[in-house]
Amino acid sequence: MLRVQSDSFDPGKELSAFAKGRHDIGAIVSFTGVVRDTDKTLKTMEIEHYPGMTERAISKIMDEARTRWNLADVLVIHRHGALQPGEVIMMVATASAHRAAAFEAADFLMDYLKSRAPFWKKEIGANETAWVAAKDEDEAALDRWTSSPPD
Amino acid sequence: MLRVQSDSFDPGKELSAFAKGRHDIGAIVSFTGVVRDTDKTLKTMEIEHYPGMTERAISKIMDEARTRWNLADVLVIHRHGALQPGEVIMMVATASAHRAAAFEAADFLMDYLKSRAPFWKKEIGANETAWVAAKDEDEAALDRWTSSPPD
């Protein structure tokens, strides 16, 4: 399931509902992204997105994960709009019979969402405002999934 | 935080409470282990443990994870006793500034809990009862963490 929304959500509630009542699942992995403000200088994080393309791009990434791993279920929720420090930005959850598939698929989804889903983050601080720059290491992380195909 | 208990718990509630209100966290990873019964032959899974040693062994694994990665918080909950198919066996959660540390630490904790925490699973089916055998691949998975130390 995929949701792109401005409303806040509780990853715990989503996890409780995810893959509930299924008996063919042994492992569930979740990732939650949170607005970080280690230096206590951030006022707001604004997340811009490309409506329409966002859903297409994420659906494609989810389909790719389902092709690569045997997944019983996949969930992606991603927010846009203005978020405060400590708020949840997004979550990913994967369910599989075995733990390796659930871990790898969640890791894969995160790497692709970082660099291939059309979101842009802007940090509005007390004194300065700046668009978050894409990191070389995030682009490089994608190579992990192309060089050696996972089982 | 570590809890070894026979009572059931809701991983979603635990995730909601985990690392709450902290502003130095950007990534939370959770793993939930579930009693799997793909073939619908299982009646009960009985988990035996070694009281005292269980807590010591898991605490040691958690300390090792905190030494290897920069973690803001770590949670392990593991049940023992009789569980039904679909019930949650255990969960692990890790919180860090960055996603790689949170993912790797959760993966590490699971590999060590599988083979180094004193639990033994017994599957009671309609027709047969058997202790779950340790898998060679689970023992081999530990090598991932000794051959190349993570950053």
Place this chain on the structure above:
Amino acid sequence: MIDVLYFAWLRERIGLGRERISTQAATVNDLVDELRAREERYALAFEDTSSLRVALDQELSDFDAPLDGVREVAFFPPMTGG
């Protein structure tokens, strides 16, 4: 006629998020040249296309891709999702 979209700092530099353009440009690069020639703010925004990405009808593409039959072109900096 083609819809051209701008996101993030590109949108801010150009001063609008979407416009409808009449163009004969054969490729994305041709379209970028046309935009650069329009006004200073476009020239500045598109100064270094190696730091930009382009999507054609909501699929990531390349700057040398043809615009044949394309209805929506979007320009933006590298994405920072997740």
Place this chain on the structure above:
Amino acid sequence: MIDVLYFAWLRERIGLGRERISTQAATVNDLVDELRAREERYALAFEDTSSLRVALDQELSDFDAPLDGVREVAFFPPMTGG
């Protein structure tokens, strides 16, 4: 006097989970030999120690480790946690 604990199928084969033993065994292997010599069920349970693990005072150890000062020895099959 030493506390000896058995878990999982080892506990089931021996028929008890814990016993207090008076022993002069110098190492875990010596203790295993003593146990094997006691009764058939012990001999069978400890037939192949390569499929067993041992913990001394709740720390994983080896079968050739000394028992000096150890108060609790636990034998069990490879663990299946998680």
